[in-house]
Amino acid sequence: MSKKKLGPQTLLYPMPAVLVGAVVDGKANFMTAAWCSIACLNPPAISVAVNTARHTLKGIKQNGTFSINVPSADTVEKVDYCGIYSGVKRDKSTVFRIFFGELETVPLIEECPLNLECKLIHSLNIGSHDLIVGEILETHITESCLTDGKADPEKINPLVFSPAVQKYHRLGPVIAQAYLVGKEK
Numbered sequence: 485m486s487k488k489k490l491g492p493q494t495l496l497y498p499m500p501a502v503l504v505g506a507v508v509d510g511k512a513n514f515m516t517a518a519w520c521s522i523a524c525l526n527p528p529a530i531s532v533a534v535n536t537a538r539h540t541l542k543g544i545k546q547n548g549t550f551s552i553n554v555p556s557a558d559t560v561e562k563v564d565y566c567g568i569y570s571g572v573k574r575d576k577s578t579v580f581r582i583f584f585g586e587l588e589t590v591p592l593i594e595e596c597p598l599n600l601e602c603k604l605i606h607s608l609n610i611g612s613h614d615l616i617v618g619e620i621l622e623t624h625i626t627e628s629c630l631t632d633g634k635a636d637p638e639k640i641n642p643l644v645f646s647p648a649v650q651k652y653h654r655l656g657p658v659i660a661q662a663y664l665v666g667k668e669k
Contacts, residue, residue, distance in 0.1 A: 494519070494647055501563055501643035501652060504532055505551035505591040506543030512577040512591035515540040516567030518645040519613070520552060528620040530600060533613040539571035541614060544604060547589035550618060554598035556641040557654050562595075563643060564652070586622050597640045599624040 499518040506513055519533035530552055534541045544550045555563045562579055569576070581594040585601050592599040602618030609615075629639040637655055644653040 497646070498644040498653075498655070499647065501555065501645040502532070503551075503553040503555055503563060503566055503593060503596065504534065504540055504544075505553055505593065506540045506549070507547055507589045507591060508539055508543030508571060509546075511571075511575070512582050513540050513543055513571035514553070514566045514576050514579065514591070514593065515571070516563050518647065523617050529605065529617055530602060530620055531615055531617045533610070533615050535613050536609070541616075543589075544616060545607070548604040549587050549589045550602050550604065550616065551590045551592050552600040552602060552618075553593040553596035554600075554640060554642050555593070555596045557643050557652070558641070559595055560643060560652050585624060592624060597626040597629045598635065598642075 500520055501516060501518055502520045503514045504517050504520075515534070515538055517532050517534065521531055523529040523531040532552065534544070540550075566576055566579060577591075580596075582591045583594055584590065585592055585599070587601055587603070590601045592601065600620050601622040601624070603621055604616065605619050606617040607614050608617075625635055629636055631639065641654060644655060645651075646653055
């Protein structure tokens with residue numbers, strides 16, 4: 485099989501398209517991010533890379549809190565809007581129905597089937613982006629997205645971002661059972 489060198493690129497699949505929420509100067513704001521991943525099991529933590537010029541980063545640093553909202557594919561237009569426009573120039577507090585959970589400074593999006601309330605535990609400047617690490621203090625999920633009491637990715641229907649072609653995708657079909665398909669027979 486022939487391979488072609490592309491040079492250093494930020495390609496990794498899948499990349500979730502999430503909405504990072506923070507209160508900035510007293511107002512809820514959301515930005516779209518794809519560079520987001522679970523960072524730790526105990527304590528449960530998540531990381532997200534945020535461009536240092538982003539308005540939302542200001543709110544994360546002001547309050548020491550933020551949210552990760554996992555949108556369904558049905559909200560792709562609103563998700564893209566939050567990635568195109570800055571909260572400095574557009575009031576994004578009215579794009580979605582907002583609720584607050586345990587923390588007063590963590591805006592959560594009702595239309596998103598999965599929401600994580602996070603407390604900032606580490607911020608590391610890497611260059612163009614700050615790597616934000618947050619402890620997940622609470623998880624909210626739309627009840628209809630549960631199967632047998634567990635989060636069901638097919639029901640959540642999360643958006644996936646493809647950076648190389650700048651397109652949004654859905655998850656594909658299940659291909660195997662984890663921790664079973666690789667066992668020796």
